[in-house]
Amino acid sequence: MKSTIVSSPHVPRANRVDQIMLQVLLALVPGVAAMIWFFGWGVLINVVLAVTFAVLAEATVVLLRGRRPWPAVGDLSAVVTAVLFAISVPPTLPWWLTLLGILFAIVLVKQLYGGMGYNPFNPAMAAYVFLLISYPVAMTTWLAPSMLAEHGFTFMESLRAILTGALPPGLDWDAVSSATPLDEMRGKLDLDMTIEEIRQSPLWGSFGGRGWEWVGNWFLLGGVYLLWRRVITWHIPVSMLTGLLVSAGVFWLIDPQTHPFPAFHLFSGAAILGAFFIATDPVTACTTKRGQVIFGALIGVTVYVIRSWGGYPDAIAFAVLLMNIAAPTIDYYTQPRVFGHGGERG
Amino acid sequence: MSAPQSYASIVGEGIWSNNQMLVALLGLCPLLATTTSATNGLGMGLATTAVIACSNGTVSLVRHLVRPEIRIPVFVLVIASFVTLVELIMQAYFYEMYLVLGLFISLIVVNCMIIGRAEAFASKNRVDRALVDGLAVGLGATLVLTTLGALREFVAQGTIFYQADLLLGEAAKGLTVSLGDDYQGALIAILPPGAFIGLGLMIALKNVIDKLVRRLKTAAKPAHSDPAAHAEAAAT
Numbered sequence: 193m194k195s196t197i198v199s200s201p202h203v204p205r206a207n208r209v210d211q212i213m214l215q216v217l218l219a220l221v222p223g224v225a226a227m228i229w230f231f232g233w234g235v236l237i238n239v240v241l242a243v244t245f246a247v248l249a250e251a252t253v254v255l256l257r258g259r260r261p262w263p264a265v266g267d268l269s270a271v272v273t274a275v276l277f278a279i280s281v282p283p284t285l286p287w288w289l290t291l292l293g294i295l296f297a298i299v300l301v302k303q304l305y306g307g308m309g310y311n312p313f314n315p316a317m318a319a320y321v322f323l324l325i326s327y328p329v330a331m332t333t334w335l336a337p338s339m340l341a342e343h344g345f346t347f348m349e350s351l352r353a354i355l356t357g358a359l360p361p362g363l364d365w366d367a368v369s370s371a372t373p374l375d376e377m378r379g380k381l382d383l384d385m386t387i388e389e390i391r392q393s394p395l396w397g398s399f400g401g402r403g404w405e406w407v408g409n410w411f412l413l414g415g416v417y418l419l420w421r422r423v424i425t426w427h428i429p430v431s432m433l434t435g436l437l438v439s440a441g442v443f444w445l446i447d448p449q450t451h452p453f454p455a456f457h458l459f460s461g462a463a464i465l466g467a468f469f470i471a472t473d474p475v476t477a478c479t480t481k482r483g484q485v486i487f488g489a490l491i492g493v494t495v496y497v498i499r500s501w502g503g504y505p506d507a508i509a510f511a512v513l514l515m516n517i518a519a520p521t522i523d524y525y526t527q528p529r530v531f532g533h534g535g536e537r538g
Numbered sequence: 539m540s541a542p543q544s545y546a547s548i549v550g551e552g553i554w555s556n557n558q559m560l561v562a563l564l565g566l567c568p569l570l571a572t573t574t575s576a577t578n579g580l581g582m583g584l585a586t587t588a589v590i591a592c593s594n595g596t597v598s599l600v601r602h603l604v605r606p607e608i609r610i611p612v613f614v615l616v617i618a619s620f621v622t623l624v625e626l627i628m629q630a631y632f633y634e635m636y637l638v639l640g641l642f643i644s645l646i647v648v649n650c651m652i653i654g655r656a657e658a659f660a661s662k663n664r665v666d667r668a669l670v671d672g673l674a675v676g677l678g679a680t681l682v683l684t685t686l687g688a689l690r691e692f693v694a695q696g697t698i699f700y701q702a703d704l705l706l707g708e709a710a711k712g713l714t715v716s717l718g719d720d721y722q723g724a725l726i727a728i729l730p731p732g733a734f735i736g737l738g739l740m741i742a743l744k745n746v747i748d749k750l751v752r753r754l755k756t757a758a759k760p761a762h763s764d765p766a767a768h769a770e771a772a773a774t
Contacts, residue, residue: 292724300735304742325731326724 209308213268215423216469219414220275223465226410227279230337230403234283234350239275241290241354246274249298254307269308273297276316276469280462280509281323282334284345284353289330293319313516314476317509324504336370337403340394343368373401373460374505377452386449400460408464415468427484428477429467435492436463443500457496466491466508476516483519483526491515542663545670552674558651559682560744565651569683570733572642576699579687580680581635584705585624585643587676590652592620594672597660604661613656614647621647634704651679682740689736694728696721 227235250270251261264270277293297319305311324331338344345353345368349360359368371379373395380390390396399405418424440454457463462470471477471491478487491511498507543551558564568586573579596616604612625643628636636643646652655675660668688698696717702710726732 322724322726325729326726327722328725 209267209269212423212474213272215418215421216272217268217275219417219423220279220411220469222413223407223411224275224279226407227283230339230407231283231335232338232345232350233347234285234335234345234354235279237350237354238278238281238283238285238290241287242274242278242294243271245291245294246270246298249295250303253299253303257303257307264307267308270298270302273302273315277319279465280316280320282331284333284335284350285330286357287354289323289327293323296322309475311475312520314470314473314512317470317512320509321513324509332375333365333369334372335368337401339402340370341368370395372505373404373456374499376401377456377460378499378505381450387452388449399455399458404461405459408459411464411468415464418468418472424468424472425481425484427481428472428488431485431488432467432471432492432495433458433463435489436495437492439493439496443496451500457499461499461506462508463495466495466512470508471512471515476512476519478519478522478526480523480526480528482528483522486522486526487515487519490518542667545667548667548671549674552671552676553678553681557678557682557744558654558675559679560741562651562654564654565649565679566737568642568645568649569679569686569737570730572639573683573687573690573733573736574728575691575695575697575701576684576688577635577702577705578638579683579685580702581632581639581705582642583676583680583683585628585639586646586649586652586679586683587673588624589617589620589646589649590655590676590679591669591672592623593617593652594655594660594668595665596620597656598663598665598668601661609657609661610653613653613661617652617656618647632705638704651675686733686736686740689740690727690732694723694725694732696723 224235224239247265247270251265254261254264274294274297277297278290281290281293297315301313301315301318302308302311335341335345343360343363345360352358352360359365376393376395377390381387395401397403397405400408415424415429419426419429436457437454440451440457443451444453467488471488478484491508494511494514495507498504498510502510504510552558556562559566559569565586568582572582593613593616597613600612600616621644624646625636628639628643655671659671663671691700692698698715699710699713700716702713706713724732727736
């Protein structure tokens with residue numbers, strides 16, 4: 193259903209799956225580039241590995257299902273899943289964990305439910321949670337951002353760490369890894385330190401962790417691009433970030449010494465990435481506008497709840513998966529009224 | 539009433555074609571909760587088999603004495619007595635196993651599979667058939683429990699039948715298969731999501747096997763093939 197419109201110059205909205213996915217990939221470029229800048233070549237290697245595995249897995253399953261592989265691979269949805277997965281995992285994750293995660297995402301979470309458009313859960317996030325629960329140590333070994341790292345990984349060193357698990361001579365994991373800002377904040381708060389004391393450490397920038405906040409900014413840029421190209425609408429990102437900000441704000445106002453200020457939550461972890469790229473997945477999110485606002489806000493609140501009192505430092509993946517399964521119900525109760533049928537009182 | 543089922547078809551239904559766990563999806567709570575290892579699954583399966591065979595036999599014996607209005611309480615009493623018996627026996631002879639399975643032994647009493655067989659089969663059939671049905675259904679359940687347990691244990695720890703001696707005595711130590719200590723398993727397999735994923739894959743595997751068998755049968759005698767299989771083959 194293509195409609196040709198009068199009068200120039202219009203930029204037609206992307207209306208095919210591969211066009212939309214291409215826009216998403218383009219919008220991811222600044223954020224991914226920032227991650228490579230701060231966390232080394234491992235990020236890029238992971239992206240390449242994950243995309244390769246994802247395309248192979250997708251093609252294999254589609255062939256097994258007796259269909260032509262090109263339409264499924266060519267819509268680029270597997271590539272987007274792979275990139276989102278690869279930038280969520282630590283930059284030195286062993287290659288076989290990337291393989292396991294991608295197989296889980298593409299084969300179990302996506303294709304077994306019927307492929308593109310049928311999966312109730314976000315494949316990238318499901319794979320991330322699968323690995324986080326199964327291999328907690330490997331999945332939480334993050335490198336320190338480049339300006340704080342004593343040793344910058346070269347391309348070959350990153351490649352070796354990913355393929356063989358071997359570090360450059362004279363280094364061990366304790367020396368190169370570092371707590372993520374959210375991890376640091378949680379750990380220190382548990383030791384009864386105040387926010388002021390915690391922020392003495394060089395780990396911190398003006399809002400969140402050094403390096404991390406800039407990654408957030410660049411993803412924000414990509415998100416604004418998606419909004420501009422109308423690939424996504426404002427409903428989910430704005431409501432999600434508002435949900436997170438408001439819940440963080442309330443507790444911060446109650447006691448600023450033990451609750452980090454709201455902007456910290458926004459620019460730490462994966463909040464920005466999640467709001468613009470993950471929660472907005474058109475397959476697994478709500479489809480009604482009112483539903484999208486509720487969906488986003490609930491993700492924001494859930495993220496704050498899990499970050500503050502849950503078992504894990506960050507919670508985008510858990511919150512998104514929880515709301516994915518709630519999305520059909522939310523949609524059911526937020527159907528817009530059909531014109532001419534029923535009124536305020538039914 | 540139609541002609542009574544043959545023993546072979548009772549056994550076939552209980553173990554495969556009407557497997558209570560893979561087809562009827564009954565008794566899922568012990569299936570999901572206790573199959574963290576092959577040994578646990580086997581222990582749970584044997585305990586369930588004992589209860590279901592005894593309760594089927596007893597229900598069938600008293601089926602003419604019990605008025606329909608009170609049949610359910612009677613079934614529950616019968617099942618509860620046998621569960622208590624099994625629990626006491628396990629406590630006496632397989633104490634470590636009893637500690638591992640713990641609460642789930644007593645929970646056999648609310649296993650819908652057992653009361654389902656009592657209502658659907660034992661209360662309408664002769665004692666011998668009811669006994670055979672109980673054993674077959676129990677065996678089917680044991681197979682599923684043990685397989686799922688082995689699968690989850692293998693993925694998570696790289697072992698199969700670890701600690702089998704708790705259930706089968708010292709001689710069973712040789713049964714343990716192990717991939718060695720540096721196997722890095724996926725912890726999720728022995729957590730609750732692993733049970734659901736594993737069960738889903740097993741159901742899928744059973745359906746695939748059934749489909750292949752049907753296809754082979756229709757290929758073998760195309761003249762007398764049944765229309766349902768044809769329709770399905772055409773659809774795929």
